[in-house]
Amino acid sequence: MKTATHPVTPRRDFSGDVRLLRIAALAAGIGALSTLAARVLLMLIRFFTDLFFYGKFSVAELSPADNTLGPWVIAIPVIGGLIIGLIARYGTEAIRGHGIPEAIEAILFKRSAMSPKVAVLKPLASGIAIGSGGPFGAEGPIIMTGGAIGSLIAQHFHLTGGERKSLLVAGAVAGMTAVF
Numbered sequence: 001m002k003t004a005t006h007p008v009t010p011r012r013d014f015s016g017d018v019r020l021l022r023i024a025a026l027a028a029g030i031g032a033l034s035t036l037a038a039r040v041l042l043m044l045i046r047f048f049t050d051l052f053f054y055g056k057f058s059v060a061e062l063s064p065a066d067n068t069l070g071p072w073v074i075a076i077p078v079i080g081g082l083i084i085g086l087i088a089r090y091g092t093e094a095i096r097g098h099g100i101p102e103a104i105e106a107i108l109f110k111r112s113a114m115s116p117k118v119a120v121l122k123p124l125a126s127g128i129a130i131g132s133g134g135p136f137g138a139e140g141p142i143i144m145t146g147g148a149i150g151s152l153i154a155q156h157f158h159l160t161g162g163e164r165k166s167l168l169v170a171g172a173v174a175g176m177t178a179v180f
Contacts, residue, residue: 023163030153030167031174034146038178041123041142048131052076064133073133080132084125092117095125100140103147103172112151112164119148138179146175 046059053067053076067073088095092115094102106114126141150171154164 023159023166026153026157027150027167027170030146030150030171033149033153034142034171034174035178037119037123037145037149038138038142038175041127041138041145042179044123044127045130045138048080048127050131052080052132077133080128080134083128083132087121087125087128091121091125094118095122097140100143103144103168106147106151107165107168111161112168113155114144114148114151114168116148116152119145119152122148139176142175142179143172146171146173149175 043059046061047057049064050056050058050060050062053064053069053073054062056062064073069076084095094115094117106112122141122145126136126138130136130138147168148171150167150169151164153171154167159167
């Protein structure tokens with residue numbers, strides 16, 4: 001009488017799962033930081049709007065349309081542009097552009113690595129640009145800022161290129177959703 005032999009199934013390798021959980025936890029933390037960065041960006045926009053159009057140091061939601069500058073209001077975007085030019089010249093050129101192509105460029109050509117200057121200067125320059133009447137939105141800058149946060153944390157932990165890309169995208173997406 002023959003006995004039925006059952007093939008031995010190999011055990012599943014769970015060694016990658018711990019790393020995956022760590023990346024997921026980092027992504028959640030990056031999402032929270034990017035959400036906070038989005039809130040800071042929106043407050044910077046309000047701050048610079050109030051400063052440029054009303055001369056007030058506040059973050060109240062004041063409309064630029066209600067200012068009393070008269071014809072001098074035309075100079076406000078010019079002054080904002082000059083300040084941003086100085087930031088780009090002496091800070092980093094990476095703040096130029098609206099953010100989305102720059103984040104994609106970092107993924108495709110820079111191995112998902114972004115500089116710490118971008119995480120600080122992009123929201124500052126964007127707050128000045130939008131707050132001084134520039135025709136821009138907050139979406140692109142926060143995508144770049146959130147991506148920079150994700151990239152910097154991934155670089156700090158010496159993660160692989162693929163993991164760095166995942167965390168860059170996690171930061172960009174979290175920042176984008178927080179703006180809305």
